[in-house]
Amino acid sequence: MGVGWEWDETLFSGAAAFYRRGRLPYAPGLADVLAEVLHLDGRGRLIDLGCGPGTVALRLVGHFGEVVGVDPDAGMLAEAARGAAELEVTGKVRWVRARAEELPAGLGDFDVATLAQSFHWMDRERVAAAVRGMLRPGGVLVHISDLKGESRPTDGLPCPPVPHAAVDALVRRYLGPVRRAGRGLLPRGTPTGEAAVLTGAGFAGPYRHVVPGGQAMVRTRDDVVAGVFSMSFSAPHLFGARLDAFETELRRLLREVSPSGRFSARRPGTEVFVWPRGSD
Ligand SMILES: C[S@@+](CC[C@H](N)C(=O)[O-])C[C@H]1O[C@@H](n2cnc3c(N)ncnc32)[C@H](O)[C@@H]1O
Secondary structure, three states: OOOOOOOOOOOOOOOHHHHHHHOOOOOOOHHHHHHHHOOOOOOOEEEEEOOOOOHHHHHHHHHOOEEEEEEOOHHHHHHHHHHHHHHOOHHHEEEEEOOHHHOOOOOOOEEEEEEEOOHHHOOHHHHHHHHHHHEEEEEEEEEEEEOOOOOOOOOOOOOOEOOHHHHHHHHHHHHOOOOEEOOEEOOOOOOOOHHHHHHHOOOOOOEEEEEOOOOEEEEEHHHHHHHHHOOHHHOHHHHHHHHHHHHHHHHHHHHHHOOOOEEEEEOOOEEEEEEEOOOO
16 A cells, blocks of 8 residues: 555445436446356355445445445445445345455355455455455455556446546645545555455466447446545545535536536446466
8 A cells, every 4th residue: 555554443434325327337237257167156255345335245246145345434334234234135245344454354164255445455465365265265355446558438328427637636735636545645545456465465367358338328326426425535524614615516517517417437347367266
């Protein structure tokens, strides 16, 4: 992680309530692709690390006998529990409030461990070693993220695109020019290079799969506002007493760009790396 940056429990404070509404969903075929490439048969155990509001755990719940989601943010776990209740799968899932660094935490062993846009927040060497030790023979770690560098043109779609650059400028005006993360600053962003970490921990592979996105979608002004508050670098807690003022300005900006309050976007593709546990 960035020099001088230390993880703290405020990282996603207040973001959970906005997360499911605000984040663009993973590509629609994600669960089917994982079921096929991992030969999922409705049995086995999944652990989802940095599970957030259960985004991946709940998509995959039908493909496992038991699912455990781990996250240090109580708000995220409350949302995950709500999602499980909506899907009527509460008997199959367990939500554990912990950092991944606390593993194995007596959670047992697993066939699949997923890390969806969460590994970069962790002490990766430590977590990789712990996860490898928790995987059964033949088990896999699956790293999931939005496909980076893909162009998602919105020309020809019915509504204006979300004015990301103007929103980012507004966030900087309130929170300063350097990316915020919890109580600290991340001038160079979160680390990349997870392949070297996982190879170093003894994992084999990886096997890469891209689940195509690109489907057009309409987002409302509330969805876009939720998206902003779902991000660690513009999470509600960072604005302190200026939260209402920021939201008012954000909504004004969005109204100017789209008086109808509707924006067009395209779903991102999802990139999946499957890392077999490998032999000892
Ligand atoms: C960007 S969200 C991803 C949530 C979910 N996996 C998804 O794909 O939608 C990152 C999540 O990682 C969690 N997180 C951050 N640091 C963590 C750590 N050290 N151990 C476990 N989870 C962590 C955060 O609380 C947050 O819920």
